[in-house]
Amino acid sequence: DMSSLRSRPYTVVVEGNIGSGKTTFMDHFKQYEDVALFSEPVDKWTNVESHNLLGIMYKDPKKWAMTFQSYVQLTMVNMHKQRCPEPIKMMERSLYSARFCFVENLYENGYLDGPEYVVLDEWFKWICSNLDIGVDMIVYLRTHPEVALERMKLRGREEESCVSLSYLRQLHNLHEKWLCPGGVPITSPPVYVVDANRSFSEMEKEMKRISPLICNRNNGSLTN
Numbered sequence: 001d002m003s004s005l006r007s008r009p010y011t012v013v014v015e016g017n018i019g020s021g022k023t024t025f026m027d028h029f030k031q032y033e034d035v036a037l038f039s040e041p042v043d044k045w046t047n048v049e050s051h052n053l054l055g056i057m058y059k060d061p062k063k064w065a066m067t068f069q070s071y072v073q074l075t076m077v078n079m080h081k082q083r084c085p086e087p088i089k090m091m092e093r094s095l096y097s098a099r100f101c102f103v104e105n106l107y108e109n110g111y112l113d114g115p116e117y118v119v120l121d122e123w124f125k126w127i128c129s130n131l132d133i134g135v136d137m138i139v140y141l142r143t144h145p146e147v148a149l150e151r152m153k154l155r156g157r158e159e160e161s162c163v164s165l166s167y168l169r170q171l172h173n174l175h176e177k178w179l180c181p182g183g184v185p186i187t188s189p190p191v192y193v194v195d196a197n198r199s200f201s202e203m204e205k206e207m208k209r210i211s212p213l214i215c216n217r218n219n220g221s222l223t224n
């Protein structure tokens with residue numbers, strides 16, 4: 001079959017605000033042996049040679065945003081390039097949300113200065129044009145920022161204790177601008193918007209609706 005011609009597995013990226021339910025959504029796919037799950041390497045971001053980059057970034061974003069986002073970019077490239085034997089690779093976030101949501105937001109808030117923003121963007125452009133960082137599908141867990149805030153508080157990640165509703169609103173708007181400009185989901189790569197404001201049991205139904213789109217891929221077929 002044509003799958004041997006593919007240099008990478010069919011890649012699905014799960015995107016969404018802080019507290020949008022990405023981990024819960026991805027846990028549903030543990031039951032499929034054809035799907036390899038790659039979670040955000042938060043454990044790396046909170047312990048790089050004993051430095052908690054996530055923590056210091058939230059405590060002093062002006063000073064540490066560049067350092068943190070530079071390391072996030074490295075770990076996300078690593079995740080994109082991670083080979084997996086399974087035909088389907090599902091990633092939590094991507095190089096793209098790093099650039100279009102988080103870096104953009106930090107720059108808009110003045111936590112990244114012009115030179116820092118430009119250098120991160122130069123790295124991003126070089127990576128995109130020199131490495132195969134292809135994404136075949138995006139699942140966008142869309143939430144109201146108020147819902148995301150409540151979920152984030154429930155989870156209680158210490159580093160996020162200072163994250164405000166306005167910060168989540170900014171990130172929400174940047175996700176919308178990137179994935180559904182003018183309210184219309186982009187088609188390349190295709191974006192499946194999931195209403196993630198709903199309860200877990202209702203989300204289960206959504207996952208059952210989405211799963212066939214993801215799991216019944218006959219890889220490499222030209223008639224995608």
Ligand SMILES: Cc1cc2cn([C@H]3C[C@H](O)[C@@H](CO)O3)c(=O)nc2[nH]1
Nearest residue numbers: 018042072076093094097098102160
């Ligand atoms: C790609 C990417 C993920 C990501 C997460 N984060 C933050 C948001 C959450 O508080 C935490 C875990 O997602 O890291 C960030 O500031 N910049 C990021 N860039």
